[in-house]
Amino acid sequence: MSLHSLEEFLKEHYPFNKLNKNELGLCLKNIDISYYPKDSIIISSDKIQDNFFLIIKGEVSQYDDEELKGVYHENDSFDANSLIYNKTTCTFKVSLDLICYELNKKTFVAEVPWSMTRVKDLTANGKSAGERHIVYIFKLFGFNHTNCIPS
Numbered sequence: 465m466s467l468h469s470l471e472e473f474l475k476e477h478y479p480f481n482k483l484n485k486n487e488l489g490l491c492l493k494n495i496d497i498s499y500y501p502k503d504s505i506i507i508s509s510d511k512i513q514d515n516f517f518l519i520i521k522g523e524v525s526q527y528d529d530e531e532l533k534g535v536y537h538e539n540d541s542f543d544a545n546s547l548i549y550n551k552t553t554c555t556f557k558v559s560l561d562l563i564c565y566e567l568n569k570k571t572f573v574a575e576v577p578w579s580m581t582r583v584k585d586l587t588a589n590g591k592s593a594g595e596r597h598i599v600y601i602f603k604l605f606g607f608n609h610t611n612c613i614p615s
Contacts (some may be wrong), residue, residue: 522562
C-alpha cells in the first residue's frame, strides 16, 4: 500500500478521521504493518501490547475466560483499553491469519490526542468505545474535555 493509500485508509477510521494533516502525518511516520499467524495470542492479561491495532485482513477473536465475547475483522480495531489502562481480563487470539497496522502507544496515547481538542463533549451515553477512550485520555492528561470545540 502506498503512503497516499494508507493516508486515505486512515482518514476513514476513528480516531484518525478527527486529525489534521500534521497529526495524521505523525501517525503515518509511526505506523507499521505486521503479520500474525492463526492461533497467535496478541493480547492477554500476561501480554499487554504497546500498539494500537487496525485490521487490514484477517480475524481476531476476543475471549473472557473461555467465552467468546467478540470477533474483529477487516477495518476493525480492538482492545484500546489494554493499551490505555495497561491491563486486560480478556485474551485476543488470531482466528484467521492477521495482517494489521500497528501504531505505537507513544504516538497513539501521548502525542495524537493532545491536539484532539476539536472533538465534541464525549461524556454522553451512547458514544462509541473509541470515543470513550478519548474522553479517558483527555482526563488522563488533564484536559477539560467538556469545553472542546467541534471541528
